Amino acid sequence: MSIKEHPPQSEESQTGEPMHVPVLLEITLSKLQPVEGESYLDLTAGYGGHARAFLNRTDNYLDSVLVDRDENAIKTLGDLAEKGVTLIHKDFVSAAQDLVKQGRKFDVILADLGVSSPQLDRAERGFSFRFDGPLDMRMDNRTEITAADIVNSYSVDDLTQLIIRYGEENPGRARRIAQAIVKARPIQGTTELADLIKQTVGRGSMKHHPATRTFQALRIEVNRELKLIEELLPLLPRLLNKGGRVGIISFHSLEDRLIKRYFSEQATAGYEAELIVPEKKPVSGTEDVHNPRSRSAKFRYAVKK
Ligand SMILES: C[S@@+](CC[C@H](N)C(=O)[O-])C[C@H]1O[C@@H](n2cnc3c(N)ncnc32)[C@H](O)[C@@H]1O
Structure with a gap:
């Protein structure tokens, strides 16, 4: 299946910036189960829709990190930085490599791949x-x-x-x-x-x-979207605490194929596996009628052994 041109998101923020409605928010929260005190790493923070909901649950801003390669997105996350969150304006592979080098580990990691509505809806971005x-x-x-x-x-x-x-x-x-x-x-x-x-x-x-x-x-x-996903996947277990959870939302089959392959390698690796994959099948976004972007979304998750 290919990506559809997402229909316009009608809402705009107070600054006139088109807003991004987070996809599969309830599902990501219920599967990744962030709890108070846990650290959170968002590899594609965007406009912070998921991040704000997760951080609301964990209430641990100081140990949490939000990454995005889009300067416009990072600029909208200033309020979270003021609360103590670290913002990283890099692609998620460079950011993950830095965090691994620093020995940082997290309880919950999310990657919500692809483009945001503001990226799609701004003519000058050319998407x-x-x-x-x-x-x-x-x-x-x-x-x-x-x-x-x-x-x-x-x-x-x-x-x-x-x-x-x-x-x-x-x-x-x-x-x-x-x-x-x-x-x-x-x-x-x-x-x-x-x-x-x-x-x-x-x-x-x-x-x-x-x-x-x-x-x-x-x-x-x-x-370089698919290359970066391929490079990111093996870094994920190194960024998770024992019992930590990682979730990935993808929007087309080329992305999902890479995640599915990596997770099934983990599921069949026996004692060498670093991750447990609780559900073989992805959760799909068809049920989210309020958010057209979510129709093509697929969510997979895994738990660090
Ligand atoms: C679907 S949006 C995320 C929306 C976010 N979850 C929210 O609720 O606001 C995807 C974001 O990931 C960023 N992104 C995509 N690929 C990336 C990569 N390889 N490294 C860092 N950021 C990336 C995009 O710039 C975009 O802001």
Whole structure:
């Protein structure tokens, strides 16, 4: 399944910033069971929706750490920093490596992968073809490569492979899209690219805009999303106290496949396993009718032995 363009979240914060409604909040709380005094590590803190709820339960701000690679998100977490939480503006692998080096361990860890609604809903971030913006898609604006760089420099073969692998696009359509992109260069805008794809491959299904898969592929490549998840997973047991719990929310099958594989390796590793996986199947987000983003969400969790 590919990522759908998430429908706009209608709410806005008092500062005019589109708000992010945390996904599967009740489920994450009930499975990870944060209790008073426990330390909390949020690897994708975003706008702090989950973090505030977890920290409300643990009431342990001093031993808790919130990570996000997006400067705009980190800026909204100042009130939690004032209460003693450590904020880290880095990708979660660099942050986790630093914490491992410092010998830090936590009782509860959460990673809510993917993009936030404010990232999607701000035209200038260039994640969405619902708004006309520059082809940017960087979660961290210190990253050098933008989606425009990829679109305007990769060969037809490289673009085709990218759209197949990360967009899960049909190979024939992927090649036609790649050829059209190379012919139309330079391409700078989100709607320019989306319109080109629509003209090239037609309207697509009723459910998805024909550019959805290409946009997914570009976003994953710009932000090295799957590589970072793969590097993060083996670090998690090293960051957990005995009995500590880690939960991961993913939004498409490419992400979930990596988590599922790692958790099942743990579940079958016998005495060498570092984690217990209480539930083989993920909890899915279909029941959360108030939050459209949650429809494609899957939650898996594990406990440190
Ligand atoms: C779905 S949002 C998290 C929302 C948050 N749970 C909340 O309730 O507000 C995902 C966040 O993870 C961040 N993110 C994604 N991949 C990351 C990575 N590899 N390292 C650090 N942050 C990442 C994004 O910048 C985004 O803010």
